[in-house]
Amino acid sequence: MDLVVFVKAALMGIVEGLTEFLPISSTGHLILADTLIGFAESVGSEKAKVFEIAIQTGAIFAVILVYLQKIVATIKGIGSQPEAQRFAVNVAVGFVPAAAMGLLIGKAIKAHLFTPTVVAVAFIVGGLIIMWAERMAARRSHARVETVDDMRFADAVKVGLIQCLSMVPGTSRSGATIIGGMMIGMSRKAATDFSFFLGIPTLVGAGVYSLYKEWGLLSMADLPLFLVGLVFAFLSAWVCVRWLIRYVSSHTFIPFAWYRIAFGILILATAQLGWVNWEA
Known part of the structure; x- marks a missing residue:
């Protein structure tokens, strides 16, 4: 492999690390990045998919x-x-x-839901839900769950179920769990922390499951x-996570909502013009 690869x-x-923990969907941004730089063309589409999950x-x-x-x-304290x-x-x-x-329906979701329309709608609807959740949070005098240590078993179950929505392309795992946590009464900080954990x-x-399933493709x-991908994903994510922790202490997620809506419109436009293959 040459230096360009x-x-x-x-x-x-870098794209993975910067977008994985923000409520904007890393998958959509990785597809766009791949289209712009031709990573899959350089290493093969199947290997590129394993790479994106592994990093x-x-x-x-x-x-x-x-x-x-x-x-x-x-x-240290789990035993006592x-x-x-x-x-x-x-x-x-x-x-x-x-x-x-x-494990049960992952393949079916990838086969049937990875379309430009689904991805774009998920981005736009996700943006609208963020605005709604922030409006709900603004009306509360205080959050029911201020820190992750205040969470009840039922809260964890609810966030876990909400995380399932992130399997829809364009939804964002972080977005689903953070905003979902806020909607069930968690503070912005608690929801963000639990999303990270x-x-x-x-x-x-x-990552481990993908490598196990596709081991034959690799050498x-x-x-x-x-x-290289792992190191740069780590470095950019480290910067992003530290920034986001500070950001949520005094800011809302409204800017990310507008960004998602704009990105959803971008998906529809580029798909219609044939510039980006959002089904990759």
Whole structure:
């Protein structure tokens, strides 16, 4: 592989890291980035799909680093501290619904829902829901759940079920879990934190499962390419996660709502003109 392919892998990693944890759908942005730089043409479409899923693991390592203190404290206290036990159970419970649905109907969703219209509608509807959720949050005097440690078992179940909606292309896993959490009474900070924690088993599981299923497509020669993607996804995600944590303390998600609506219109326009293959 030449240097140009590694540069493309780095760019794809940067896009993944910057968009994975924002409520704007990393999938749609990766498709657009691939169209602009021709990454799939360089490595093959099937290998490119495995690459895009695998580098999510790099992005999630950034979350692990940022929240390392909380993660370590939970692991140390899981055998004796009720708070740590409750938190661990909530993350596990939130992870199960999407994992089960992915195994059961993941292929069917990719086969039938990955169309420009579905992706565009998901972007636009998601933007409108963000506006609605922010309006609801503004009317509340205070959130019922201020931190992730205040979450009940039922809250984790609800967020886990809401995460299943992110399987619809263009929805955004982070967007679904953050905004869904806010709609059930969580503060913006608590919903964002839990979305990050929930992403750890979800994205690592998806990456490992994809590599296991498509192992025959890969060889040791692909390792450097994947490492480049992982490293740049990690670095850009680390910057993005730290920024988002500060952002949610004093800002709403309204700008992301308008961005989603504009991006949805862009999808419809580029699909109609044949500039981007949103079914890739």
